Amino acid sequence: MELNARIPDHPIEKMWTNHQFDMKLVNPANKRKYRVIVVGTGLAGGAAAATMGELGYNVECFTFHDSPRRAHSIAAQGGINAAKNYQGDGDSIHRLFYDTVKGGDFRSREANVHRLAELSLNIIDQAVAQGVPFAREYGGLLANRSFGGAQVSRTFYARGQTGQQLLLGVYQALERQVHAGTVNMHVRKEMMDVIVVDGQARGIVTRDLVSGKIEAHMADAVVLGTGGYSNVFFLSTNAKGCNVTATWRAHRRGAGFANPCFTQIHPTCIPQSGEYQSKLTLMSESLRNDGRIWVPKRAGDDRPAHQIPEGERDYYLERLYPSFGNLAPRDIASRRAKEMVDAGHGVGSMKNGVYLDFADAIGRLGKSAVEERYGNLFQMYEKITGEDPYQVPMRIYPAPHYTMGGLWVDYDLMTTVPGLFAIGEANFSDHGANRLGASALMQGLADGYFIVPTTIGNYLADGPKGGVDENHAAARDAVREVTESQNRLLETRGSRSVDSFHQELGRLMWNHCGMARTESGLEEALRKLPELREQFWRDVRVPGSADTLNQSLEKAGRVADFLEFAEVMCHDALTRDESCGAHFREEHVTEEGEARRDDENFAHGAVWEFKGVGEEPVRHQEPLTFEHVPLSQRSYK
Amino acid sequence: MNLTLHVWRQSGPRDEGRFETFKPEGITESMSFLDMLDLVNEEITVDGGEPIAFEHDCREGICGSCGMVVNGVAHGPEKLVTACQLHMRSFSDGDEIWVEPWRASAFPVMRDLVVDRSSFDRIIQAGGYVSIRTGSAQDANAIPVPKPNADRAFDAAACIGCGACVAACPNASAMLFTSAKAAHLSYLPQGQTERLERAVGMVAIHDEEGFGNCTNHGACQEVCPKGISVDYISRLNRDLLKANLTGVEPGD
Numbered sequence: 001m002e003l004n005a006r007i008p009d010h011p012i013e014k015m016w017t018n019h020q021f022d023m024k025l026v027n028p029a030n031k032r033k034y035r036v037i038v039v040g041t042g043l044a045g046g047a048a049a050a051t052m053g054e055l056g057y058n059v060e061c062f063t064f065h066d067s068p069r070r071a072h073s074i075a076a077q078g079g080i081n082a083a084k085n086y087q088g089d090g091d092s093i094h095r096l097f098y099d100t101v102k103g104g105d106f107r108s109r110e111a112n113v114h115r116l117a118e119l120s121l122n123i124i125d126q127a128v129a130q131g132v133p134f135a136r137e138y139g140g141l142l143a144n145r146s147f148g149g150a151q152v153s154r155t156f157y158a159r160g161q162t163g164q165q166l167l168l169g170v171y172q173a174l175e176r177q178v179h180a181g182t183v184n185m186h187v188r189k190e191m192m193d194v195i196v197v198d199g200q201a202r203g204i205v206t207r208d209l210v211s212g213k214i215e216a217h218m219a220d221a222v223v224l225g226t227g228g229y230s231n232v233f234f235l236s237t238n239a240k241g242c243n244v245t246a247t248w249r250a251h252r253r254g255a256g257f258a259n260p261c262f263t264q265i266h267p268t269c270i271p272q273s274g275e276y277q278s279k280l281t282l283m284s285e286s287l288r289n290d291g292r293i294w295v296p297k298r299a300g301d302d303r304p305a306h307q308i309p310e311g312e313r314d315y316y317l318e319r320l321y322p323s324f325g326n327l328a329p330r331d332i333a334s335r336r337a338k339e340m341v342d343a344g345h346g347v348g349s350m351k352n353g354v355y356l357d358f359a360d361a362i363g364r365l366g367k368s369a370v371e372e373r374y375g376n377l378f379q380m381y382e383k384i385t386g387e388d389p390y391q392v393p394m395r396i397y398p399a400p401h402y403t404m405g406g407l408w409v410d411y412d413l414m415t416t417v418p419g420l421f422a423i424g425e426a427n428f429s430d431h432g433a434n435r436l437g438a439s440a441l442m443q444g445l446a447d448g449y450f451i452v453p454t455t456i457g458n459y460l461a462d463g464p465k466g467g468v469d470e471n472h473a474a475a476r477d478a479v480r481e482v483t484e485s486q487n488r489l490l491e492t493r494g495s496r497s498v499d500s501f502h503q504e505l506g507r508l509m510w511n512h513c514g515m516a517r518t519e520s521g522l523e524e525a526l527r528k529l530p531e532l533r534e535q536f537w538r539d540v541r542v543p544g545s546a547d548t549l550n551q552s553l554e555k556a557g558r559v560a561d562f563l564e565f566a567e568v569m570c571h572d573a574l575t576r577d578e579s580c581g582a583h584f585r586e587e588h589v590t591e592e593g594e595a596r597r598d599d600e601n602f603a604h605g606a607v608w609e610f611k612g613v614g615e616e617p618v619r620h621q622e623p624l625t626f627e628h629v630p631l632s633q634r635s636y637k
Numbered sequence: 638m639n640l641t642l643h644v645w646r647q648s649g650p651r652d653e654g655r656f657e658t659f660k661p662e663g664i665t666e667s668m669s670f671l672d673m674l675d676l677v678n679e680e681i682t683v684d685g686g687e688p689i690a691f692e693h694d695c696r697e698g699i700c701g702s703c704g705m706v707v708n709g710v711a712h713g714p715e716k717l718v719t720a721c722q723l724h725m726r727s728f729s730d731g732d733e734i735w736v737e738p739w740r741a742s743a744f745p746v747m748r749d750l751v752v753d754r755s756s757f758d759r760i761i762q763a764g765g766y767v768s769i770r771t772g773s774a775q776d777a778n779a780i781p782v783p784k785p786n787a788d789r790a791f792d793a794a795a796c797i798g799c800g801a802c803v804a805a806c807p808n809a810s811a812m813l814f815t816s817a818k819a820a821h822l823s824y825l826p827q828g829q830t831e832r833l834e835r836a837v838g839m840v841a842i843h844d845e846e847g848f849g850n851c852t853n854h855g856a857c858q859e860v861c862p863k864g865i866s867v868d869y870i871s872r873l874n875r876d877l878l879k880a881n882l883t884g885v886e887p888g889d
Contacts, residue, residue, distance in 0.1 A: 051771040075695045129774035131767045131827045133791040140781030172766035179762040239694040273667045279696040383722050449771045497682040543687045549748040
């Protein structure tokens with residue numbers, strides 16, 4: 001597997017501008033001769049499909065949802081970063097770039113991150129022009145707030161529904177192109193495989209989720225904007241449908257998978273309330289702007305919060321990180337919460353949370369100001385827990401939320417399979433070992449609106465690929481393999497539901513490849529995973545038939561892929577014998593309890609090559625160099 | 638909790654459909670309504686039956702996927718929540734619960750509680766956007782928007798496209814959905830250029846798709862999980878009137 005990041009040979013500040021000039025162009029009149037497939041309609045996929053449609057390409061866009069507007073980007077709450085410096089507080093492109101590289105604990109590629117920081121400006125302009133109703137000040141200009149890991153106020157937001165409003169902007173742009181006839185939208189069609197012909201991505205296999213029809217779709221290039229894989233843990237804040245199938249199938253067809261062990265655990269989620277629970281709910285990290293996190297100083301303290309006097313509370317983030325306080329980065333805030341709960345300081349009936357207290361903020365700002373900022377989050381919390389956060393502190397606990405790992409891509413966002421691009425959370429490119437808050441929306445839209453619609457032209461400019469249709473042997477083989485695998489799931493007729501396997505997988509991964517990892521735990525997971533996978537294929541029960549709307553069958557295919565994927569995730573966590581960002585190996589801790597990086601041996605992206613199910617995958621490396629943000633121990637004290 | 642659950646079962650669009658009764662065990666008050674359905678489905682699966690098909694995704698009330706009529710009310714007995722945010726603490730031990738899909742001819746039933754809402758996408762295609770090409774925008778702060786207008790635009794933009802308004806309306810009208818999008822854009826300077834064409838275009842498709850007319854019942858507003866106001870319907874009607882008086886045609 002050749003890893004050439006193709007970083008343009010220009011100074012970093014001018015790299016993207018000059019690269020756009022260097023790239024080959026497709027003549028406007030010729031663009032309609034190209035067919036491009038886009039899978040996924042979130043911020044990345046939807047923006048890419050809409051923009052490529054506007055440019056004149058023939059776009060075939062796919063989603064497994066009933067409408068492009070359902071994509072999981074819709075659930076992002078807190079905001080989107082941009083280096084506009086509208087607050088005049090010292091922000092700049094360089095500072096956003098610097099914060100992102102440092103926040104990622106020096107495991108991302110500088111060139112890509114710098115471009116992201118540059119494009120952050122264009123994103124806000126674009127969204128506002130579309131009518132995205134961002135929060136505004138009384139003078140009519142845009143408002144900002146702060147987010148974890150930054151000391152400037154650069155986050156734009158639309159109450160607690162920023163993802164929804166940005167996605168509706170994307171959705172509307174996409175539907176405009178559907179109306180114009182440049183984008184052909186396929187809803188309720190799930191991508192099951194990539195079709196590779198002569199080493200190039202030339203199409204996909206889909207299953208129609210209503211009729212069950214499995215078919216091939218061919219194109220000149222394929223773009224995956226299919227999101228992340230947090231649902232490998234079963235319980236996560238991801239929507240129930242989020243899955244690894246598209247990226248895993250691409251990996252099986254030759255695309256390198258980078259840093260799969262970099263999974264982010266979000267610090268502010270609602271703790272689990274019982275065993276039956278199917279989904280965890282995230283509360284925006286923006287709550288940490290005004291909420292104070294604390295636990296009782298005495299382990300096992302059962303008193304209700306209001307009976308615990310000030311002097312018997314431990315505001316541990318403020319104590320440990322005086323300059324960032326409650327706004328310490330996500331990985332640190334999560335790990336410290338786990339430490340507190342593990343040491344017996346947990347609160348709530350299951351002792352599985354820490355307090356996030358707004359009493360001071362309500363006293364300082366008044367209830368109405370707090371309601372203005374967080375009203376819908378408070379309402380959501382009350383609906384779920386039955387407790388009123390204006391009266392009693394919220395209880396929070398970390399939960400799997402976002403995955404920094406993903407398909408390896410070069411500077412043009414192309415995977416190791418020519419013609420196969422990966423954008424948004426589906427790729428690995430910008431967040432290193434830890435993503436800062438309000439940066440996911442930024443990256444999805446940068447990739448979708450501005451990067452891939454430009455770089456894809458450079459790939460296509462040599463002329464339409466042609467010569468391959470749905471009857472090509474590679475397409476027919478891929479359709480046959482998908483059909484056979486599906487039939488096998490239906491014919492097994494075992495005794496256990498798909499969900500029961502998914503839950504078991506989730507527990508195994510959370511215990512051994514979750515917030516803290518050890519060599520022995522990972523080795524145990526690697527022993528158990530093949531057994532669980534074997535049991536799944538022997539004993540799973542998938543009711544119903546292939547040619548109807550069959551939600552059990554949909555889930556079964558996704559869980560089958562998670563069972564394969566989990567193994568490479570553990571291999572990655574085991575071989576990355578250091579702690580960095582969200583990847584915390586208990587063997588590598590500083591005296592102060594922080595992650596201890598090993599830059600000498602691990603300043604690289606680990607890129608995995610598939611060798612067969614149950615076969616040991618091969619680990620490749622993309623060395624990372626840090627010329628603009630000097631390698632240093634992260635300090636948020 | 639002991640409950641009797643009657644759920645609408647329909648194998649496909651051409652099946653007549655019927656209620657099936659379940660007596661699930663192990664239900665607790667802190668479960669969400671969909672956790673409860675998951676549990677019922679787990680039992681059905683292990684017993685060799687076919688689970689109840691229902692749509693859901695984010696399970697936090699924002700994606701708009703879920704939707705079912707619970708005891709005759711779209712999204713169930715609680716105000717301002719979607720079905721996925723409904724918790725069993727809203728019910729009492731011994732309750733009978735009836736669960737049905739949205740019923741409207743513009744939302745055909747596909748299976749059990751799953752309906753086809755693609756008509757909503759087609760209403761948006763008819764003009765529910767600002768025509769702005771990627772990369773052609775001016776600096777964001779060059780378009781100041783008075784805060785009250787920005788807030789009103791946001792209130793309207795909060796619609797999640799779930800379709801409860803249609804399910805609740807005796808005419809199966811989608812005017813609350815349509816007017817919310819029109820109002821979101823018409824409160825903003827960015828939405829003015831195409832304002833009247835948008836109104837005419839979206840309402841024309843709304844009618845074509847088989848949604849009924851609004852006759853001011855207000856049932857939509859009562860069930861809307863996002864509290865979208867019927868005032869937007871009057872606002873849209875005023876724009877339609879203006880368009881008719883000035884001879885505006887739908888945009889192309």
